[in-house]
Amino acid sequence: MSDAEQAFVRFANVQKSYDGETLVVKNLNLAIARREFLTMLGPSGSGKTTCLMMLAGFETATQGEIVLDGRSITNVPPHRRDIGMVFQNYALFPHMTVAENLAFPLQVRRVGKAEAEERVKKALSMVRLDGFGQRRPAQLSGGQQQRVALARALVFEPKLVLMDEPLGALDKQLRESMQYEIKHLHERLGVTVVYVTHDQGEALTMSDRVAVFNDGVIQQLAPPDELYEHPENAFVAQFIGENNRLRGLVRSQDGRFCAVEVAGQTVHALSVAAGGQGSSTCLSLRPERAVLDPVDGDWANRFEARVEELIYHGDHIRTRLSLLGHEDFVVKVPNRPGLTPLSPGAAVTVAWRAEDCRALDAG
Incomplete structure (x- = not known):
């Protein structure tokens, strides 16, 4: 990115420590463009999920600043960041119908009933779940539940969508199918996505750029083909592909x-x-x-x-x-x-x- 100041999301000298001694994230500087699909990839304990949680507001940076669309959000609570979130465990409300799950973030934002119903209908169609509005999560397959979670993250038209290992609970064939669905949704909607995974196949398939993390540091940040064909160090070469x-x-x-x-x-x-x-x-x-x-x-x-x-x-x-x-x-x-x-x-x-x-x- 030529000008980090114009980045849609920017981490500036961000550090994170849980015990005051060990840094989980070390002096992170990262600029993410508007409408970009950026994946944070790395092994367990590499710092990628901590970065996502700091961006979401569920964790606080020990040092540094996080900027979203030109505004510092370092001290902004999660519900005021206008960010959609998709988790691995779906986090759907079991006592609510699919439509009620999708309407919940709209109710929190005081969207009128008629407009909320229209947005829910549109969101269900977007993830190919027309006619599923009155079912409860327990009546859906894993893939369908993940589609509902994705629709709920998008229904209030957020500036940014964060995804934390969202496909980890699915079987291989369904996981690969959902990768393409999420990729095509991103292309169609133009929303900015920050995606966390330890699965290199997901990262290569879906991303505009991939940030490879290890030991709290980005080892290389590049498009998928460049990462695979031109790794800059032994860690990246070994972690990406055979x-x-x-x-x-x-x-x-x-x-x-x-x-x-x-x-x-x-x-x-x-x-x-x-x-x-x-x-x-x-x-x-x-x-x-x-x-x-x-x-x-x-x-x-x-x-x-x-x-x-x-x-x-x-x-x-x-x-x-x-x-x-x-x-x-x-x-x-x-x-x-x-x-x-x-x-x-x-x-x-x-x-x-x-x-x-x-x-x-x-x-």
């Missing part, structure tokens, strides 16, 4: 590239955060970027390997190899007509380009 890690020592640097000694052999890689000659580094290579038994091509890296395991995944064969002293090197082989069958113990050649292999910090 990744082959090869540890070694930098032997030489040549412009953008470096030569790294791994198990007595030389691997050529893109020098991203490798350090100088003699430094320890962690090489990152995505499993789909390596090729088995290449027929031709100018490959900077070509090594002998042994097949350890083959796992069928439908569209590809996950092939685990022993290579360069590692027994967990993975190559994803596309499942296509004419594919030469392999078996455990087979000797193969593995090749990859230097620009697909990133020399990062030691990790």
